[in-house]
Amino acid sequence: MLFTRRHILKTAAAAATLPLAARADFPSLEAREARQRVAPDGFPDTTVWSFDGSVPGTTIRVGQGRRVQRKLVNQLPQPTSVHWHGIRIENAMDGVPGLTQDAVETGGSFDYDFVAPDAGTYWYHSHNRSMEQVARGLYGPLIVEEAQTPDVDQDLILMLDDWRLDPETAQITNDFDNGHDLSHAGRLGNIVTVNGSFDPAFSVQRHERLRLRLINASNARIYDLDLDGLSGWIVALDGMPLETPLQLSGSFPLAPAQRADLIVDVVTEGDTASLVSVERDGAFGLARFDVTGDAAKAQRQSVSALPPNPLPEIENIEDAPLHKMVLQGGAMRWLESARLGVTELSGRELAQLGRFWALNGHAERPDDPFLDAAIGSLHRVEFVNETAFPHAMHLHGHHFRLVLDDGSLGPWRDTVLVGRGQTRQIALVAHNPGDWLLHCHMLGHAASGMMSWFRVA
Numbered sequence: 044m045l046f047t048r049r050h051i052l053k054t055a056a057a058a059a060t061l062p063l064a065a066r067a068d069f070p071s072l073e074a075r076e077a078r079q080r081v082a083p084d085g086f087p088d089t090t091v092w093s094f095d096g097s098v099p100g101t102t103i104r105v106g107q108g109r110r111v112q113r114k115l116v117n118q119l120p121q122p123t124s125v126h127w128h129g130i131r132i133e134n135a136m137d138g139v140p141g142l143t144q145d146a147v148e149t150g151g152s153f154d155y156d157f158v159a160p161d162a163g164t165y166w167y168h169s170h171n172r173s174m175e176q177v178a179r180g181l182y183g184p185l186i187v188e189e190a191q192t193p194d195v196d197q198d199l200i201l202m203l204d205d206w207r208l209d210p211e212t213a214q215i216t217n218d219f220d221n222g223h224d225l226s227h228a229g230r231l232g233n234i235v236t237v238n239g240s241f242d243p244a245f246s247v248q249r250h251e252r253l254r255l256r257l258i259n260a261s262n263a264r265i266y267d268l269d270l271d272g273l274s275g276w277i278v279a280l281d282g283m284p285l286e287t288p289l290q291l292s293g294s295f296p297l298a299p300a301q302r303a304d305l306i307v308d309v310v311t312e313g314d315t316a317s318l319v320s321v322e323r324d325g326a327f328g329l330a331r332f333d334v335t336g337d338a339a340k341a342q343r344q345s346v347s348a349l350p351p352n353p354l355p356e357i358e359n360i361e362d363a364p365l366h367k368m369v370l371q372g373g374a375m376r377w378l379e380s381a382r383l384g385v386t387e388l389s390g391r392e393l394a395q396l397g398r399f400w401a402l403n404g405h406a407e408r409p410d411d412p413f414l415d416a417a418i419g420s421l422h423r424v425e426f427v428n429e430t431a432f433p434h435a436m437h438l439h440g441h442h443f444r445l446v447l448d449d450g451s452l453g454p455w456r457d458t459v460l461v462g463r464g465q466t467r468q469i470a471l472v473a474h475n476p477g478d479w480l481l482h483c484h485m486l487g488h489a490a491s492g493m494m495s496w497f498r499v500a
């Protein structure tokens with residue numbers, strides 16, 4: 044029988060009146076094993092852990108202020124969860140096992156349902172055994188569209204990751220808990236991919252304008268990025284628009300979990316442009332932009348700022364209490380001692396338990412919050428890095444502003460890179476009620492001590 048228009052209308056009306064429980068399920072987000080070409084041509088495919096069968100997982104795009112609804116279905120041999128990184132989310136949807144939900148067992152599922160209040164570039168990733176699960180590929184982009192999207196010809200997501208693959212088999216090496224990585228810079232890979240493939244190519248026209256959404260999904264690698272044949276501006280960091288776009292000149296850093304939105308024009312006179320990683324021994328191409336023709340429009344000279352997000356006002360920070368968080372431990376500055384729960388252990392004992400780092404003397408998430416904040420209150424947090432390594436400190440559920448050396452306010456971020464020996468201050472309004480993690484996004488560091496939390500009540 045053919046469905047008539049009347050029939051369809053009737054069924055739709057009937058569906059609208061069904062009780063809540065009988066409504067269709069959310070679209071699923073399946074955590075499962077897959078095979079993918081990660082290494083260069085000539086190598087075998089790599090077995091990865093994915094959301095929906097590819098790394099990065101499904102691109103989730105939603106309009107600002109709309110709901111994201113996904114049923115996580117776990118088909119992996121380990122429990123898992125999804126954290127929506129950078130979203131000022133409802134606490135129960137934050138995806139942190141042991142704090143906001145139970146990890147989802149093999150065969151189980153969990154309904155995520157939340158509003159995305161801010162436009163910008165975000166991402167989602169596993170938050171259970173993340174050191175292993177993110178390294179295996181459990182991440183994807185989450186894009187929240189502005190009501191008025193900027194005037195660009197292409198909107199491209201470039202999700203960076205480095206993989207540690209066996210050079211013969213191209214399989215992920217299974218050495219996630221190795222103490223050397225944990226106590227040094229973290230798990231660094233031997234091959235860098237963009238959108239899950241090695242040296243991918245995008246096709247562009249000369250003088251086209253591109254929005255590049257860069258997302259660092261690596262476990263521990265800090266990129267120093269540069270462009271060749273493209274010129275333009277950084278317009279947003281960690282999802283949040285800059286008040287004044289920053290003209291690109293030279294390289295810029297992107298630490299684990301950080302994002303940068305660029306608006307760039309294709310200015311190369313040659314037939315290719317590229318995104319490069321600047322390293323000690325030279326610059327390496329990460330992705331290519333092959334010029335396949337000339338755009339009709341002439342090159343544009345300026346860019347406008349993206350519309351601001353509805354973030355809380357931060358002002359008079361001198362009056363805000365200052366909370367110090369001291370980062371300690373790791374190779375070369377080994378912990379003398381630190382606490383696990385209420386027990387003080389020596390650095391040697393901690394190392395035997397795979398703990399190498401401490402935040403304010405705790406080598407795991409403490410029982411009491413680092414900060415117990417009244418809702419709406421303004422705070423400053425000072426990260427004092429006494430270690431010999433950089434750390435990417437991330438707060439859940441909130442964005443904060445950097446406090447610059449002269450006391451003025453810098454950009455909004457959700458992850459701040461604190462260099463070795465450096466002290467960096469941030470200011471935040473504790474506006475989002477709940478229990479929120481605060482940790483280093485070098486995932487091996489988080490797993491071996493750099494994990495704390497704060498409460499907003």
Ligand code: C2O
Pocket residue numbers: 126128168170300437439480482484
């Ligand atoms: Cu990107 Cu605690 O997470």
Ligand code: CU
Pocket residue numbers: 433434435483484485488489493
């Ligand atoms: Cu760290």
